[in-house]
Amino acid sequence: MSDDDFLRVTDVSKWYGEEQVLHDVSFEMDRGDVTVLIGPSGSGKSTMLRCVNRLAEAQEGSILLDGEEVLSPDLDVDELRREVGMVFQGFNLFAHLTAVGNVALGPRRVLGLSETEARERAEDQLERVGLADQLDSYPAELSGGQQQRVGIARALAMEPKLMLFDEPTSALDPELIGEVLEVMHGLVDEGMTMLVVTHEMSFARAVADEIVFLDDGRVVERGPPEQLFERPEEERTGRFLERIASHD
Amino acid sequence: MSVAGTLALAAVESLGAAARATAGAPPTGLSTAFVGDAVDWEFVFRNADYLGVGALLTIGLTVASILLGFVVGFPAGAVEVYGDGYLKRAVTVAGIVLRGTPIVVILIVMYFVVGVPQINLGVASISSAMTAGILGLGLRSAAYQSQIFRATLASVDDGQLEAGRSIGLSRFEAVRYVVVPQALRRSIPGFQNEFTIVLKDTSIVFAIGLAELLTRGYDLFSEQTTAVLEVILFISAIYFVLTFTTNRALDRLGSYYAIPEGEST
Amino acid sequence: MASATRPATVRERVAESDRSVGRLLLVAAGALFWGWLAVSWVNRWLGGVLVPVGQPLVPPAAVEATLAGIPVLAAYAADAGFVVEMTPDLARGTWLTVVITGVSLALGFVIAVPLAVTRVYGRFSAWVSLAYTELLRGTPLLAQLFVLYYGLNLASYVPDAVSGVFAREVVWVAILGFTLNGAAYQAEYIRGALESVEEGQITAGRAIGLSKLETIYHVVLPQGLRYAIPSWTNEFVYLIKYSSLAGFITVPELYYRADQIAAETFRYTLIFLVTGVMYLALVLTASKLMVRVEERVAIPGLGAEREE
Numbered sequence: 001m002s003d004d005d006f007l008r009v010t011d012v013s014k015w016y017g018e019e020q021v022l023h024d025v026s027f028e029m030d031r032g033d034v035t036v037l038i039g040p041s042g043s044g045k046s047t048m049l050r051c052v053n054r055l056a057e058a059q060e061g062s063i064l065l066d067g068e069e070v071l072s073p074d075l076d077v078d079e080l081r082r083e084v085g086m087v088f089q090g091f092n093l094f095a096h097l098t099a100v101g102n103v104a105l106g107p108r109r110v111l112g113l114s115e116t117e118a119r120e121r122a123e124d125q126l127e128r129v130g131l132a133d134q135l136d137s138y139p140a141e142l143s144g145g146q147q148q149r150v151g152i153a154r155a156l157a158m159e160p161k162l163m164l165f166d167e168p169t170s171a172l173d174p175e176l177i178g179e180v181l182e183v184m185h186g187l188v189d190e191g192m193t194m195l196v197v198t199h200e201m202s203f204a205r206a207v208a209d210e211i212v213f214l215d216d217g218r219v220v221e222r223g224p225p226e227q228l229f230e231r232p233e234e235e236r237t238g239r240f241l242e243r244i245a246s247h248d
Numbered sequence: 249m250s251v252a253g254t255l256a257l258a259a260v261e262s263l264g265a266a267a268r269a270t271a272g273a274p275p276t277g278l279s280t281a282f283v284g285d286a287v288d289w290e291f292v293f294r295n296a297d298y299l300g301v302g303a304l305l306t307i308g309l310t311v312a313s314i315l316l317g318f319v320v321g322f323p324a325g326a327v328e329v330y331g332d333g334y335l336k337r338a339v340t341v342a343g344i345v346l347r348g349t350p351i352v353v354i355l356i357v358m359y360f361v362v363g364v365p366q367i368n369l370g371v372a373s374i375s376s377a378m379t380a381g382i383l384g385l386g387l388r389s390a391a392y393q394s395q396i397f398r399a400t401l402a403s404v405d406d407g408q409l410e411a412g413r414s415i416g417l418s419r420f421e422a423v424r425y426v427v428v429p430q431a432l433r434r435s436i437p438g439f440q441n442e443f444t445i446v447l448k449d450t451s452i453v454f455a456i457g458l459a460e461l462l463t464r465g466y467d468l469f470s471e472q473t474t475a476v477l478e479v480i481l482f483i484s485a486i487y488f489v490l491t492f493t494t495n496r497a498l499d500r501l502g503s504y505y506a507i508p509e510g511e512s513t
Numbered sequence: 514m515a516s517a518t519r520p521a522t523v524r525e526r527v528a529e530s531d532r533s534v535g536r537l538l539l540v541a542a543g544a545l546f547w548g549w550l551a552v553s554w555v556n557r558w559l560g561g562v563l564v565p566v567g568q569p570l571v572p573p574a575a576v577e578a579t580l581a582g583i584p585v586l587a588a589y590a591a592d593a594g595f596v597v598e599m600t601p602d603l604a605r606g607t608w609l610t611v612v613i614t615g616v617s618l619a620l621g622f623v624i625a626v627p628l629a630v631t632r633v634y635g636r637f638s639a640w641v642s643l644a645y646t647e648l649l650r651g652t653p654l655l656a657q658l659f660v661l662y663y664g665l666n667l668a669s670y671v672p673d674a675v676s677g678v679f680a681r682e683v684v685w686v687a688i689l690g691f692t693l694n695g696a697a698y699q700a701e702y703i704r705g706a707l708e709s710v711e712e713g714q715i716t717a718g719r720a721i722g723l724s725k726l727e728t729i730y731h732v733v734l735p736q737g738l739r740y741a742i743p744s745w746t747n748e749f750v751y752l753i754k755y756s757s758l759a760g761f762i763t764v765p766e767l768y769y770r771a772d773q774i775a776a777e778t779f780r781y782t783l784i785f786l787v788t789g790v791m792y793l794a795l796v797l798t799a800s801k802l803m804v805r806v807e808e809r810v811a812i813p814g815l816g817a818e819r820e821e
Binding site for chain 3: 344345347348349350351352353354356357360361444448449450451452454455462465466469476477480481483484487488491492
Binding site for chain 2: 086110140141
């Protein structure tokens with residue numbers, strides 16, 4: 001816990017109306033780290049993720065990203081989101097744009113690249129996720145796995161310093177999950193800093209530097225995967241892992 | 249007929265009396281009435297160019313009104329979806345009033361109450377009846393178009409806006425580049441409907457004496473009262489061809505801009 | 514995601530109370546409007562039991578005098594007196610507007626249901642139905658009224674049996690025109706609604722031994738017509754507004770009366786603003802009424818999204 005943590009989440013709390021969905025959540029990551037948030041549905045892990053790029057607003061606590069306070073009211077939210085990529089559970093590809101169009105929109109409109117530059121960058125990113133042959137396909141013409149890879153390319157095209165993944169494989173048919181995880185593996189190898197919400201335990205185990213287990217909006221336990229998976233200290237963690245394992 | 253609404257109604261009255269008088273001995277029957285008289289058809293075709301100019305005016309009036317309706321109606325629809333406070337309420341109330349009042353009343357109000365002037369463009373001038381017609385039809389169309397756009401803007405999934413925001417687009421940019429292009433495509437069927445309504449309702453500028461297709465038809469059969477049916481059937485056919493071709497053209501536009509294989513969630 | 518149940522802000526509460534005051538005013542205005550119409554009509558039918566036929570319910574001079582005494586409203590006293598003076602004519606015209614709209618809508622519905630059913634389930638008859646709706650929807654209503662009135666001179670063919678119902682035979686021509694035209698539009702709405710009833714419903718109906726026609730009548734229509742209510746409300750509203758076109762074939766309905774007064778007095782602004790408000794009142798009443806109807810006949814899990 002040094003002062004130069006890349007991302008430091010401290011005592012973040014959030015309410016939806018009367019209902020408190022996050023209770024004093026804290027964790028931190030170094031540059032290049034992969035942190036995986038796990039927990040039962042409704043545990044607040046997606047909400048926590050969304051607080052980091054302010055798609056959800058935390059009411060209390062602090063989120064320091066690269067030394068800057070994310071929760072500050074003076075922060076330029078658009079600037080923040082430019083630097084933090086996000087991949088959605090439901091892909092949320094722009095339905096009216098081709099794969100290239102989806103990826104090029106940000107570079108073109110946000111970064112102000114020229115039409116050609118934006119397209120080139122989009123093509124590069126799509127190649128990076130293995131979709132060089134689907135550049136001009138519309139989202140509805142792609143499989144779920146391909147759509148999600150476009151979603152990843154769209155986020156990467158902004159050259160983010162942090163990538164957020166919100167259950168990127170939950171909406172996919174089982175046979176399509178592999179291709180998306182493979183792309184994510186590739187990013188890990190390249191040294192991308194990633195905060196991931198997922199139920200893919202084998203993936204978490206393989207790539208995570210730290211696992212954070214959330215239940216009922218609270219951090220129950222956190223630690224390196226070996227420790228958390230092999231020797232959970234909390235009973236709740238053990239029960240959750242067993243339930244997940246029996247589903248696999 | 250170039251004078252005013254009341255005069256139009258007065259003329260209608262006297263012509264009606266004339267029609268009843270000439271029809272004192274009822275025609276031989278509806279079947280012959282439908283076929284019409286060769287002499288009267290000849291009269292119609294002799295005046296085809298006169299009606300043709302009327303048809304051009306009808307088209308011009310329609311296009312101008314639809315454009316005005318779009319320019320005003322699209323932002324109005326956006327305000328109803330994304331706006332709040334007094335602006336939103338003002339837009340809503342204006343819409344209810346314009347949608348709840350007969351177009352003929354709106355036109356009369358534009359013509360007599362607002363008292364729109366003749367507009368001189370140097371090469372050509374737009375008569376005050378034309379201006380009133382465009383304003384009346386255009387603003388009413390804006391009220392209906394705003395409902396079309398309101399519905400389609402709201403129908404675009406929230407995740408689209410969120411994804412736009414996640415790559416750093418501002419709220420306005422995300423609406424502009426992500427939501428609007430999808431909403432506009434979905435608006436085409438409603439827009440098609442609106443186009444035909446405006447086209448047909450241009451006939452109601454008859455009330456303010458603008459010499460479009462129906463008014464010219466009326467002038468013609470006032471002149472030769474035996475040709476009433478022939479004239480009206482002829483102009484009805486023109487209207488039908490216009491609505492039919494417009495609809496097919498917009499069908500084409502719809503399939504041209506359609507997003508392949510429907511839309512993802 | 515959990516729904517937001519955060520307490521209302523002050524601004525929202527103000528807006529909310531604004532709305533309820535607005536609603537109350539609207540209801541009061543509606544009651545006044547319909548009360549005035551009802552009393553005017555009854556007075557006329559009974560030969561002027563309250564005030565002589567053709568006279569306003571309250572003396573214009575009295576209204577004028579009262580308003581003249583109130584500082585802010587004094588400037589409008591003369592206008593108000595003038596409006597009161599024209600109320601008997603407007604009430605008479607509104608009666609015809611309401612009757613023409615109501616009768617045409619009902620008759621149009623009777624034609625529209627078989628038109629829609631043949632369009633969806635018929636073979637040859639589907640083409641007839643299609644041709645009818647396309648033709649009627651593809652030409653202006655005003656042109657259609659002209660065909661009936663000037664072209665076919667139908668006013669002189671009104672059967673004796675019904676010719677005494679209205680002071681002018683031409684009212685029947687208008688009703689016929691709106692019925693034929695409205696039927697085409699109503700048929701389109703009903704067709705759309707019928708098509709939204711699931712295929713499985715028909716299969717299930719046939720499976721329990723109903724004939725095709727019986728299935729349509731007992732299973733499809735009860736569902737389809739409920740789906741049709743919102744769009745059918747639009748047609749109701751359209752008809753109220755377009756009934757003003759009857760004025761152009763000399764039917765003395767609301768618009769015609771207003772236009773006549775305007776021609777005599779040249780007070781277009783005032784007269785047509787009042788007329789516009791009256792149509793608006795009719796339209797708002799109709800749409801509120803249809804919302805009630807929709808709620809009354811609602812079945813859980815059945816029904817289309819409303820558009821306002």
